[in-house]
Amino acid sequence: MAASGSRSYSWLRIIAGVLLCVGVAIFFTRSAAEHGRRVNTSKARGDQSGYLWDAENVYHNWHGRRPSVVIGERNRMPLYAGYLALFYDPAMTDPEYFEVGKRANIYLAVGLLTLLALVFRRHLPLLPAVNLTAIATFGWFIYKAGYTQSELLFYTLFFLSFLCCWHLLRSTATPRLLYLAALGGALSALAYLTKAATPPFLALFGLTFAAQAGTSPNVGPSGGGIVRSARIRAAAAGLVFAMVFLAILSPYLMTNKRVFGRYFYNVNSTFYVWYDNWAQASQGTILHGDGVGWPDMRESQLPSLSRYWREHTIRQIAERVQSGLADMAVVSYRTYDYLGYLALFSGLLVVIAVTRWHLLWLMLVDHVWLSAFLCLYAVLYVGATAFYFPISGTGTARFFLAHLLPFFFVLSHAFSRTRLRDITWTPGGVRLGLRHFHIAVSLILVFDVALRTSSRLMTTYGGF
16 A cells, blocks of 8 residues: 555656646746747847848758858858758748747757756756756746747757766766767767857866876876776777767868868957957958958958957956956846856855865865866856957857856756765754755745746847
């Protein structure tokens, strides 16, 4: 009888979970569609018309009519345009295709969130996994679903490639490394084909992974052979990662080399980032054919890191980064709905660092190279996003949002799967632990979605 009751209870939980997911999906799709109809009324905002145009070019290319330019003009990347092209019909008018594209992106968002929920559940206990899925769903995904932009696809692919790199830095040198490396290389290539923002991340990961493998200490008299074997496996994993990454990208890279003379070429990272603002960039290489070939300019006129460094002072660079950081703070407060949770998770980390610093230190020492990688990654991308702000045209939000999934995942994992999970405090004689934190986050999410999401969604433009 007890076993039968237990099975019935399990089935009730499964049915309730399924019904909840279906209800959330219906609410998400309807709310995102209404947002797209009422708020996102102009495809000219946020590069949406560019992606729709790219999709039309991809469609015609599939049907034997070669476009007059390379897809995206090496400003936008081709993978998302290929997705939109699946829904294109030449009989459509531009306004009709805009509406079709918005619906297609909403369906894509639901699929991506489903995939993320499964990944979170695979790595986290149920409550933290549900919280993280809900934070992503109602913190920024619902605001960006009704747009013909590549961001949600990129955020997901970038996070999944980050997760593979995270595992590679945590794993011992076993044959599993090769599987993780192949998967990481494939996901990183797809992320790059969605937005050309991954090379700094991959360079940092590659250096960290190589340093970790190269500094593995010998352990005991027979440790040398073991270490050599581990280093060989790590080297093989790095080679597999690079080979899969380059194999998937090879058609794109070969086209780059043929048309632009460089394998890795994107107008934003190659040229625009080194201008002082978008007005200056719009009068620079863009007027000299940077989207159809290497710009027809003297080498001394081309923007570059070395030229920027020569022509700007440390103070000017610092002021530029400061302006970008200020924009991050403003958009986090005024637009999307993740700031409260960012403060909650960060605040808990600070509390642990102050009250249980020895446990935090031991956790960091357990995975010293992973910890170093995460710190450097945060500094690199927060700084780079802030630096890019003056020439972004739309502010820092679209770029900053890419790093929220890694942030929330790493802290959720630390709070539930490491030596930190058993921490307790007794303020006023009341025993509190990290499980209470997860419960509090769940309650806040329920009230947030019930009382704020709909009204905020209909008054906030999510294309920036």
